[in-house]
Amino acid sequence: MDDQTRMMTGLTGLGGLAQADVGDPDSVRKQQSLGQPQQDIGDILQQIMAITDESLDEAQARKHALNCHRMKPALFSVLCEIKEKTVLSIRGVQEEDPPDPQIMRLDNMLLAEGVSGPEKGGGSAAAAAAAAAAGGSPTDSSIEHSDYRAKLAQIRQIYHSELEKYEQACSEFTNHVMNLLREQSRTRPISPKEIERMVAIIHRKFSSIQMQLKQSTCEAVMILRSRFLDARRKRRNFNKQATEVLNEYFYSHLSNPYPSEEAKEELAKKCGITVSQVSNWFGNKRIRYKKNIGKFQEEANLYAVKTAVDAANVSAQASQANSPGLMASLGGIMSVCCCISLL
DNA sequence: ATGGATGATTATTG
DNA sequence: CAATAATCATCCAT
16 A cells, blocks of 8 residues: 555656556557657567567567667666666665664674784784783793683684685675676666665675674674683682781781872782782772671781781891890790780 | 682772 | 772682
């Protein structure tokens, strides 16, 4: 119903010639009684109508004759024009949709992960080496990174080979369809514009397949990332000395356990960890200490005494010349205190 | 195997 | 943006 009305409006909008030739069969007879050119067109149309009644050989012969007819190009272009107007007015709406943000996101991510970007065969090894050299623990990170990179390269390779396959299939199919349409355009009205549209449709179909490929590749990369790069999955406890240093600072600044940026850098250097690790540690420590002060009381006492002893030792060394015996015994007293607090 | 410890991440807040 | 709080994922002693 709706289509029909649109079809009608499309036809009424056409030029007089087209309307006379196609819209009304009676016009053929009317035009036959007119001049010579109309006579020719009438003949051609009658021949076209009669083709269905003929044998294949006859039809081929007549087809050839029609193809060679001097009026054929003109008639062809007129028919193309009619078709263009009707077909495009019916379903020419859903063309040229804007680039899908989903696709953009996938593309960006694949590019960021180095999956879809330019090849960098030697570069990745160099980058891994650089990362290993820069990192604190070369053996650890470089081995795991190379593992990660190997898997990423695998994904990348699969992605590219699949993409290439799709592109090849797409161009093959496009060529095939174009040839077919070109061939058919000798016997039925197909304008170059129509072929273009058909190609665009094919490309859309194939790009939707490619999007699926991109999507699943993204998923694979995400899984790989979460498995290999998520630091939580391979966290190492800090070594004893590092924990010692951090705890010492924490308990000796218990009233305000917020090290400044410089203090954090200092601690990081002393412990062989990064500043952000120091921040993490203090964040965790503060919240956990606050949550259960009782649990940490022992530890607190221990470190309080320890720092006291250290301080005593330092001052003992500083003033050893004055009264070595006194300071040495002070250190011993502090040690005793330490033992008492543990009871 | 299992539960607590622990380093890292995420969401929320000021 | 840094601190907090909750949570995750792993480590490790049992």
